[in-house]
Amino acid sequence: MPPPPPTPPLQQTIYVGPFVFSESSTELDVCPHGAIGVATTGTISFIDRDVPAELNNADGARWKAEKGTEWEDARMLVAEEGEFFFPGFVDTHIHASQYPNAGIFGKSTLMDWLDTYTFPLEASFADLATARRVYARVVARTLAHGTTTAAYHATIHVAATNLLADICVERGQRALVGRVCMDTLSPEYYRDESVEAAVRDSRACIAHVRQLDPRGELVTPVITPRFAPSCTTPCLRALGELHQETGAWCQTHISENAGEMAMVRELFPDSADYASVYDEAGLLTPKTILAHAVHLSEAERKLVKRRKAKVSHCPASNTALTSGCARVRELWDAGITVGLGTDVSGGYSASVLEAARQAIMVSRHVAMTEGDGAKLSTEEVLYLATRGGAKVVGLEDKIGAFKVGMQWDAQLVGLGEVAKGEEGKIGEDGPVDVFGWEQWEERVAKWLYNGDDRNTKAVWVKGRLVHYRPEMEHRN
Numbered sequence: 294m295p296p297p298p299p300t301p302p303l304q305q306t307i308y309v310g311p312f313v314f315s316e317s318s319t320e321l322d323v324c325p326h327g328a329i330g331v332a333t334t335g336t337i338s339f340i341d342r343d344v345p346a347e348l349n350n351a352d353g354a355r356w357k358a359e360k361g362t363e364w365e366d367a368r369m370l371v372a373e374e375g376e377f378f379f380p381g382f383v384d385t386h387i388h389a390s391q392y393p394n395a396g397i398f399g400k401s402t403l404m405d406w407l408d409t410y411t412f413p414l415e416a417s418f419a420d421l422a423t424a425r426r427v428y429a430r431v432v433a434r435t436l437a438h439g440t441t442t443a444a445y446h447a448t449i450h451v452a453a454t455n456l457l458a459d460i461c462v463e464r465g466q467r468a469l470v471g472r473v474c475m476d477t478l479s480p481e482y483y484r485d486e487s488v489e490a491a492v493r494d495s496r497a498c499i500a501h502v503r504q505l506d507p508r509g510e511l512v513t514p515v516i517t518p519r520f521a522p523s524c525t526t527p528c529l530r531a532l533g534e535l536h537q538e539t540g541a542w543c544q545t546h547i548s549e550n551a552g553e554m555a556m557v558r559e560l561f562p563d564s565a566d567y568a569s570v571y572d573e574a575g576l577l578t579p580k581t582i583l584a585h586a587v588h589l590s591e592a593e594r595k596l597v598k599r600r601k602a603k604v605s606h607c608p609a610s611n612t613a614l615t616s617g618c619a620r621v622r623e624l625w626d627a628g629i630t631v632g633l634g635t636d637v638s639g640g641y642s643a644s645v646l647e648a649a650r651q652a653i654m655v656s657r658h659v660a661m662t663e664g665d666g667a668k669l670s671t672e673e674v675l676y677l678a679t680r681g682g683a684k685v686v687g688l689e690d691k692i693g694a695f696k697v698g699m700q701w702d703a704q705l706v707g708l709g710e711v712a713k714g715e716e717g718k719i720g721e722d723g724p725v726d727v728f729g730w731e732q733w734e735e736r737v738a739k740w741l742y743n744g745d746d747r748n749t750k751a752v753w754v755k756g757r758l759v760h761y762r763p764e765m766e767h768r769n
């Protein structure tokens with residue numbers, strides 16, 4: 294992985310080349326010869342959908358002048374053969390602290406996975422040097438995968454959680470940063486000592502993040518009860534009051550696994566169901582992100598919809614921990630907003646592209662027993678990865694698509710074309726081979742099914758270059 298890119302002062306930039314984004318959940322907008330002008334604020338100022346071919350030879354002075362005098366000195370970044378611009382990904386659920394365990398879960402299921410793998414690792418973040426090492430790497434890694442916005446669960450530690458927010462700002466990643474709250478049913482060595490401590494420490498993290506970024510342009514705090522079984526009713530209620538009082542977002546888990554649901558029934562016998570536990574605590578609101586929602590009942594779906602709470606679908610995690618198959622179509626049909634989460638390290642990969650691929654696969658498994666209506670398409674999962682996720686985190690007016698007035702949160706995707714006479718060689722363009730006959734939709738599908746971070750050549754957040762691959766060095 295290259296070192297953090299330098300952070301030059303922002304310059305007006307015109308991104309020239311093909312661009313692709315989700316116009317809706319079923320339709321990709323593909324513009325083969327486009328240009329997008331981005332102001333120094335990171336905002337998209339103009340979109341040109343029919344750019345003359347000679348611009349591909351970097352001879353754009355006359356054309357730039359036509360855009361207005363303010364664009365005459367603009368920098369131009371021209372996509373090369375096989376490259377296209379795509380919106381940055383939104384990871385609506387990822388445990389930054391669990392990144393060292395990505396891929397390590399054996400045959401465990403949720404509750405024994407927490408005890409065996411997760412709590413010991415998270416507890417180690419009492420040491421700030423450990424936190425720094427892990428958080429620096431997870432932010433670098435997710436940026437390299439094209440994640441421009443992430444909703445992070447950290448740990449119970451205030452200093453380490455604040456450090457995660459600092460690193461996001463330093464590296465330029467948009468993030469919701471949450472200190473985990475848990476005052477019961479976890480090991481003695483890793484839990485909040487009281488409800489008061491959970492609230493006090495959550496307040497400290499909210500204050501830090503807000504002081505770091507007063508206008509919430511990049512980072513914002515998120516109240517994070519781990520899940521109902523690890524919080525007492527007084528703790529959930531106190532966090533609900535904090536949610537009301539501060540207006541900070543809330544994120545938690547819901548209905549992931551059968552054992553967990555049985556525990557919730559036992560621990561909260563007076564609540565009608567899992568969603569009601571959160572609702573009765575004041576934690577089910579339009580600013581709530583619920584991870585998983587694999588086994589929600591119809592009544593719960595209706596309640597989540599009424600409260601306008603959002604769902605993070607985490608297919609890789611749900612398969613890895615054999616939690617079940619969430620039904621995105623059913624959630625959508627109920628009118629619920631859905632995005633994608635990698636859920637590292639229940640999920641084995643920090644890549645939202647992988648989560649999108651897994652969302653397709655999970656939907657196909659559902660379809661095998663429940664009919665074709667459950668199947669998700671390429672277009673639908675790419676929508677979940679971008680605009681769906683943006684809606685989940687309340688940023689749908691700013692990110693997830695290329696529209697005038699939105700922010701330049703984007704990735705340059707490059708697919709290698711197999712050159713004539715070089716068929717037997719594997720180049721450095723990543724794992725996707727394009728033979729030249731593919732339609733745009735087919736190229737995008739090849740990327741979705743076979744691509745990885747080698748195809749993510751460069752990444753921008755709010756107009757700032759936050760990651761690039763070594764082969765891009767000469768083009769920056």
Ligand SMILES: O=c1[nH]c(=O)c2nc[nH]c2[nH]1
Binds near residue numbers: 411549
């Ligand atoms: O995917 C999950 N990851 C976790 O860390 C967790 N804790 C409770 N429930 C959880 N689910």
Ligand SMILES: [Zn+2]
Binds near residue numbers: 386388546639
């Ligand atoms: Zn999770």
